[in-house]
Amino acid sequence: MSTTDTIVTLCKRMVAIPSVTSAGTRQIAEFCAGEVLGPRRIKAELLASSKEGAEQVNLVAFVEGANRDATPLLLNTHLDTVPPGDPALWTECRGKPFEASISGDRIYGLGTADTKLDFIAKTIALAECGRPGRDVWLVATFGEEHGLVGAKEIAAAGMIPRGAIAMVGEPSHLQVITAHKGLMAFELAIHYTPVRADREFETRKVVFSGRAAHSSTPALGENAIEKALAAIGTHPDLRVVAIAGGDAVNKVPARCEVVVAADFAGTIGGSPARKLGPAANAISGHAILALSKFAHAVAEFTRERSPAEIEFAAPTLTSNLGVVRTHHDTILLDFELRPPPSLALGVVRDGVNAIVSGLADRAPSLDLKLIEKRANHGFRSSGGSEAVELAMAALARARLPLETGVKTGCTEAGVYAAAGLQPVVFGPGPSTGVIHAPNEYNLLSEVEAAVRFYRALLE
Numbered sequence: 001m002s003t004t005d006t007i008v009t010l011c012k013r014m015v016a017i018p019s020v021t022s023a024g025t026r027q028i029a030e031f032c033a034g035e036v037l038g039p040r041r042i043k044a045e046l047l048a049s050s051k052e053g054a055e056q057v058n059l060v061a062f063v064e065g066a067n068r069d070a071t072p073l074l075l076n077t078h079l080d081t082v083p084p085g086d087p088a089l090w091t092e093c094r095g096k097p098f099e100a101s102i103s104g105d106r107i108y109g110l111g112t113a114d115t116k117l118d119f120i121a122k123t124i125a126l127a128e129c130g131r132p133g134r135d136v137w138l139v140a141t142f143g144e145e146h147g148l149v150g151a152k153e154i155a156a157a158g159m160i161p162r163g164a165i166a167m168v169g170e171p172s173h174l175q176v177i178t179a180h181k182g183l184m185a186f187e188l189a190i191h192y193t194p195v196r197a198d199r200e201f202e203t204r205k206v207v208f209s210g211r212a213a214h215s216s217t218p219a220l221g222e223n224a225i226e227k228a229l230a231a232i233g234t235h236p237d238l239r240v241v242a243i244a245g246g247d248a249v250n251k252v253p254a255r256c257e258v259v260v261a262a263d264f265a266g267t268i269g270g271s272p273a274r275k276l277g278p279a280a281n282a283i284s285g286h287a288i289l290a291l292s293k294f295a296h297a298v299a300e301f302t303r304e305r306s307p308a309e310i311e312f313a314a315p316t317l318t319s320n321l322g323v324v325r326t327h328h329d330t331i332l333l334d335f336e337l338r339p340p341p342s343l344a345l346g347v348v349r350d351g352v353n354a355i356v357s358g359l360a361d362r363a364p365s366l367d368l369k370l371i372e373k374r375a376n377h378g379f380r381s382s383g384g385s386e387a388v389e390l391a392m393a394a395l396a397r398a399r400l401p402l403e404t405g406v407k408t409g410c411t412e413a414g415v416y417a418a419a420g421l422q423p424v425v426f427g428p429g430p431s432t433g434v435i436h437a438p439n440e441y442n443l444l445s446e447v448e449a450a451v452r453f454y455r456a457l458l459e
Contacts, residue, residue: 024055040127070134077169078144089438118169125454147374151412155419162420177425182378183410191367192284215320216409221252233292249322341378387422397456
């Protein structure tokens with residue numbers, strides 16, 4: 001079987017195994033250990049998460065190198081994916097994001113670029129090289145899309161020697177990525193006293209549509225939550241019963257549903273859907289106003305308090321309102337900000353806290369609580385890094401363009417840099433406008449090139 005045939009076969013099988021972050025990676029890790037690595041005589045261990053439950057596992061394989069004195073190498077790829085969103089939008093997969101399809105050089109399916117095919121490329125290269133030139137850890141992590149938690153557990157365990165070279169798999173169009181942004185994710189809870197009407201009123205759902213994109217490049221998407229808040233925030237007498245939008249904090253939400261009094265449904269924009277049942281309670285207008293003001297203030301903060309690092313596709317601090325839900329007497333909003341490496345996480349933290357404190361002072365009838373769910377550092381490789389030099393030499397031996405770049409998204413490289421490793425980011429396929437969006441795809445030619453790169457790296 002040719003390398004291309006092997007890639008296609010393994011890709012189809014891996015895409016067919018759902019590994020959305022919330023569901024866990026045990027099933028796909030067992031497949032990788034038993035049916036991808038096993039036949040290639042690479043023994044892997046599955047390490048269940050100490051905090052996230054038995055279904056969340058890291059896969060770890062160690063292969064001893066010929067030169068035990070050389071700097072060890074970590075080959076890292078994450079196996080989890082974001083949710084697929086509306087299956088109907090996956091037109092290249094006939095509405096089935098877990099069934100990979102091929103059109104020319106493109107292979108479509110959830111996880112093809114982010115990052116299941118990168119793991120396949122590393123596995124094939126490791127098997128083909130025989131005994132590598134240096135000690136190698138092959139690691140496939142869980143929870144990358146949920147705060148890089150799998151990589152954090154690997155780093156905390158101390159199993160990878162400090163100073164090791166970490167090749168972190170993310171789609172980079174075969175560029176060696178030497179820097180990326182950080183990421184901070186928060187949850188804002190707005191507790192309010194529901195407004196009870198004199199009598200029940202009929203309700204109708206209004207749908208606001210946007211366009212999905214990766215949250216690191218929000219300008220490529222259209223945020224449906226922002227559209228909904230802009231619409232309902234201009235109607236202080238509107239009776240809003242419920243709000244639900246987005247499915248992951250690191251995706252620009254393509255849909256937001258607002259349940260309102262039926263007599264208002266045609267006046268706030270969006271697409272009115274079928275009538276729902278009667279309701280007696282509505283969300284406090286103060287809570288709706290606070291949520292709208294918060295969204296506006298965060299957008300202003302990203303514009304005002306951010307150094308520009310022009311090499312990034314989004315050169316300044318960016319923000320994304322990812323998920324909003326209402327439940328009984330509470331609005332919950334999950335959102336994130338992505339600072340460039342030179343902007344300290346503490347500055348972002350202080351800015352968000354100041355916004356919430358200001359809103360709380362002006363709305364004493366509300367109880368606002370802010371939870372910082374994760375804070376991930378960006379990274380920038382130091383000049384003369386052994387990792388960069390090794391990667392550039394591998395590009396040359398693999399007959400690939402000697403190109404470096406930076407990445408707007410946040411990756412596990414920041415975790416490994418903080419743990420004392422030397423990371424760079426590399427992987428086949430495009431990222432911008434492709435990952436975290438319907439019809440995600442990779443390029444078979446780039447996966448084959450990645451195999452050559454990793455083989456050159458390992459020799």
